[in-house]
Amino acid sequence: MKGSSATGTFRSSSFAPAFWLLAPRRRRALAAVYGFARAVDDAVDEVGLDGRDPARARSLLNDWRNALSGSSPVGPEGWPPLRQAMEDFSIDKRFLLDLVDGVERDLTQTRYADWEDLKRYCYGVAGTVGLACLPVFGMGPARHRIFAEALGQAVQLVNVIRDVKGDALRDRIYLPQEDLARFGLSDGDIVALVYNDKFQKLMKFEADRAHGLFDSALAALPDPDRRAARPALAMGRLYRKLLEKIETRRFDVYTARPRLTPLEKIACLF
Numbered sequence: 601m602k603g604s605s606a607t608g609t610f611r612s613s614s615f616a617p618a619f620w621l622l623a624p625r626r627r628r629a630l631a632a633v634y635g636f637a638r639a640v641d642d643a644v645d646e647v648g649l650d651g652r653d654p655a656r657a658r659s660l661l662n663d664w665r666n667a668l669s670g671s672s673p674v675g676p677e678g679w680p681p682l683r684q685a686m687e688d689f690s691i692d693k694r695f696l697l698d699l700v701d702g703v704e705r706d707l708t709q710t711r712y713a714d715w716e717d718l719k720r721y722c723y724g725v726a727g728t729v730g731l732a733c734l735p736v737f738g739m740g741p742a743r744h745r746i747f748a749e750a751l752g753q754a755v756q757l758v759n760v761i762r763d764v765k766g767d768a769l770r771d772r773i774y775l776p777q778e779d780l781a782r783f784g785l786s787d788g789d790i791v792a793l794v795y796n797d798k799f800q801k802l803m804k805f806e807a808d809r810a811h812g813l814f815d816s817a818l819a820a821l822p823d824p825d826r827r828a829a830r831p832a833l834a835m836g837r838l839y840r841k842l843l844e845k846i847e848t849r850r851f852d853v854y855t856a857r858p859r860l861t862p863l864e865k866i867a868c869l870f
Contacts, residue, residue, distance in 0.1 A: 621831045621869065622736075629685035629736045630831070636682045637699060637729055640664055644703045649770070654707045661700050668693045668700075689735040699728040710771060711787070714778040715809070718760075719753060721774075727752035730832065738828045746820035747829070751836055754813035758839045761806055761846060765793060765854050779805060793854050803851035807843055814840050837868040 619627050640661060648657025660676070667675030667683075675683070685691060702724020712718040730748030731741050741748070760767075760774040767774055768791050780786065783802040785794070814836055821829055838860065846858045860868075 619831065621834060625688070626736050626738075628681070629689055629691075630733060632678070632681035632685040633691070633696075633729065633732055633736065635678050636664070636696065639676065639678050640700055640703050644706050648707050657707060658704070661704055664700055665697060668696055685736070691732050691735050692741065695728045695732040695741075698724060699732070702728060706772075711773055712776050714776045718757075718774060718776050722753040722756040723749060726756040733832070737831060739825060744821065744825065744829075747817050748832070750813050750817035750820060751832060754810050754817060755835065755839045757806065757810040757813065758843045758846075761803060761810065761851075762842065762853060762858055764790065764803075766857070768793060775802065775806065795852060795854055800851050803853075804847075807847055807851070810843055811840070834869050838865060841868055 619630060622630060643657045643660035647660060648654045651657075663672070663676045664679075666672035667679045682696075686693065686696075702721065705721060705724065709721075712721065727749040730752040731745065734741050734744050734748055764775065771791060773780075773787055773790050775790065777787075779802060780790070783798045783805070785798050785802060789799070817836065821833075826833065841864055842858060842860055845860065845864075846853060849858065
């Protein structure tokens with residue numbers, strides 16, 4: 601992923617270790633959901649933005665909408681395994697359709713007014729995936745919706761924090777405009793990659809918000825369901841560890857893109 605646009609999670613290898621916490625049948629289904637997420641992500645990023653062909657990107661997204669709605673007899677590449685996963689685990693197509701709508705926003709929107717605006721985006725590109733994956737884990741959207749949505753928002757907010765530089769270089773700012781103003785920063789400061797005390801305070805504010813979302817997700821997960829939720833919990837630990845690593849660097853996300861080492865990823869599985 602070149603930035604936070606759409607779903608940085610799907611290009612990252614950070615979540616890959618958590619796949620191995622599942623039995624093969626569930627692992628294949630999860631891979632199908634993430635393959636779909638990456639496909640719509642690529643349509644927006646590689647075709648719509650980098651390829652400067654938003655009309656083609658929308659056409660690709662509509663191909664997925666038609667497959668999901670049943671109006672197209674032949675879906676895009678990647679559709680058969682997703683269809684099988686939906687049948688095997690009763691995945692609700694509305695969450696997948698919401699994901700398509702969520703990533704499409706990146707074709708037109710480059711700024712977010714406030715946290716409520718960004719939170720809706722985080723739901724569209726990350727919370728939807730969490731909700732779609734719940735049945736694969738053996739969990740139900742009704743009982744675990746708050747858990748899935750809060751965890752998705754937390755993960756996507758870590759992506760936003762990590763990818764400020766990459767997004768700014770593409771004139772995309774996901775940090776809420778209201779928050780920039782709160783700390784005396786402007787769009788110009790972010791695009792110019794200004795790193796100062798104001799920027800550090802802004803980023804700490806966003807990091808504290810992400811930690812709060814991680815805590816809310818954990819609090820919403822009933823203890824008896826923690827075993828089923830192990831892959832999702834592992835993803836949460838991976839991204840929280842990444843956030844902590846950014847914090848130890850005093851939010852210097854400009855010098856080098858923060859990453860976890862293989863050993864750090866493995867440690868987060870347990």
